[in-house]
Amino acid sequence: MAQLRRIGAAKQARKAMTATRTIAFMNQKGGVGKTTTAVNLAAALARTGRRVGVIDLDPQAHLTLHLGASVSDGRPSIYDVLVDESTLVDEAAVTLPQGLLLLPAETDLAGAEVELASAPDRASRLAARCAASKAIRGLDFLLIDCPPSLGLLTLNALSLAREVVVPMQAHFLALQGLSKLLETVALVGAGVNPHLRVSGVVLCMYEGHTRLAAEVVADLEGFLDAARDQPVPWSGCRILRPPIRRNIKLAECPSFGSSIFEYDAHCPGAEDYLALARDLAEGGAADTADADGGRDIERVEATPVVMTAPRGDGAAPRAAAATAAASESNAAS
Numbered sequence: 001m002a003q004l005r006r007i008g009a010a011k012q013a014r015k016a017m018t019a020t021r022t023i024a025f026m027n028q029k030g031g032v033g034k035t036t037t038a039v040n041l042a043a044a045l046a047r048t049g050r051r052v053g054v055i056d057l058d059p060q061a062h063l064t065l066h067l068g069a070s071v072s073d074g075r076p077s078i079y080d081v082l083v084d085e086s087t088l089v090d091e092a093a094v095t096l097p098q099g100l101l102l103l104p105a106e107t108d109l110a111g112a113e114v115e116l117a118s119a120p121d122r123a124s125r126l127a128a129r130c131a132a133s134k135a136i137r138g139l140d141f142l143l144i145d146c147p148p149s150l151g152l153l154t155l156n157a158l159s160l161a162r163e164v165v166v167p168m169q170a171h172f173l174a175l176q177g178l179s180k181l182l183e184t185v186a187l188v189g190a191g192v193n194p195h196l197r198v199s200g201v202v203l204c205m206y207e208g209h210t211r212l213a214a215e216v217v218a219d220l221e222g223f224l225d226a227a228r229d230q231p232v233p234w235s236g237c238r239i240l241r242p243p244i245r246r247n248i249k250l251a252e253c254p255s256f257g258s259s260i261f262e263y264d265a266h267c268p269g270a271e272d273y274l275a276l277a278r279d280l281a282e283g284g285a286a287d288t289a290d291a292d293g294g295r296d297i298e299r300v301e302a303t304p305v306v307m308t309a310p311r312g313d314g315a316a317p318r319a320a321a322a323t324a325a326a327s328e329s330n331a332a333s
């Protein structure tokens with residue numbers, strides 16, 4: 001009963017925010033471009049007139065630092081919002097010069113994982129707190145930067161979000177990590193957030209001239225195409241365009257506390273993120289819109305997608321085969 005109430009609270013939160021595209025940037029692998037993408041996509045969307053909020057859910061606080069912000073003395077942060085019932089989202093939120101609304105983090109956020117561990121509503125705290133926030137309800141986009149792990153903080157992001165976007169590099173091992181990630185999304189979908197969808201993959205630090213990149217992209221496309229008519233949360237997932245080229249300016253701008261647009265608005269990194277923002281905004285959400293009319297995926301079990309065969313073994317469509325195997329095991333269960 002209590003669990004049903006908690007699921008209800010998270011559902012209410014998402015309903016209250018139906019006009020807001022709430023997107024978790026998630027990949028349990030570290031250093032793949034999650035923060036860089038959350039920051040620069042948020043800044044790009046704001047430049048096109050959208051009202052955008054960002055939540056830093058990573059105890060490394062890289063998103064907060066990248067945006068040149070910090071948690072000033074005595075002010076609450078996302079940590080307080082999560083662990084202290086009396087702290088409102090609107091008290092912790094700050095408006096940045098870029099026009100972004102930020103829920104900042106500092107390193108004490110690591111303690112939230114431990115402090116929340118025995119709380120019955122530990123996975124849906126963020127959703128419930130955001131539902132009560134006027135500032136968040138007025139947003140067009142809310143982007144959440146997840147830590148490189150699948151712990152409670154990431155779970156809170158997934159129970160608030162409607163969409164997951166996966167930043168990744170075009171490497172073979174990155175494809176393998178994707179299976180674990182999709183399994184987690186399916187589990188959360190089956191539990192607290194049945195309308196959660198994986199809507200896109202962003203290719204970061206892309207080196208288009210390499211054969212490996214082309215092969216990984218072909219595998220990824222095959223995998224996503226094979227999922228199109230399957231009852232899985234990633235059936236509407238697409239590779240967002242363009243891929244983000246490796247560009248040193250993107251690595252330099254965090255140390256100036258700026259997004260790429262204040263640092264060098266004409267570099268390839270700025271061009272790519274602006275075009276990506278257009279694709280994300282115009283492409284729409286993947287089958288996420290209606291809280292009660294969405295496809296029923298509550299029965300879908302976590303689908304371990306295994307991509308193991310190394311290139312050159314003649315098993316070109318290995319990713320597609322993995323999806324077929326996963327859906328067979330679903331059908332059997």
Ligand SMILES: Nc1ncnc2c1ncn2[C@@H]1O[C@H](COP(=O)(O)OP(=O)(O)OP(=O)(O)O)[C@@H](O)[C@H]1O
Pocket residue numbers: 029030031032033034035036037058060062146147148204205206244245246247248249250251252254269
């Ligand atoms: N397109 C790019 N070109 C060059 N450098 C990049 C690019 N994208 C990201 N980087 C750099 O790569 C590093 C990792 O990126 P980022 O911090 O965004 O990854 P992350 O997935 O958020 O990492 P973590 O898992 O630790 O949170 C950073 O130094 C960042 O500046």
Ligand SMILES: [Mg+2]
Pocket residue numbers: 034035036058062063145146
């Ligand atoms: Mg990061």
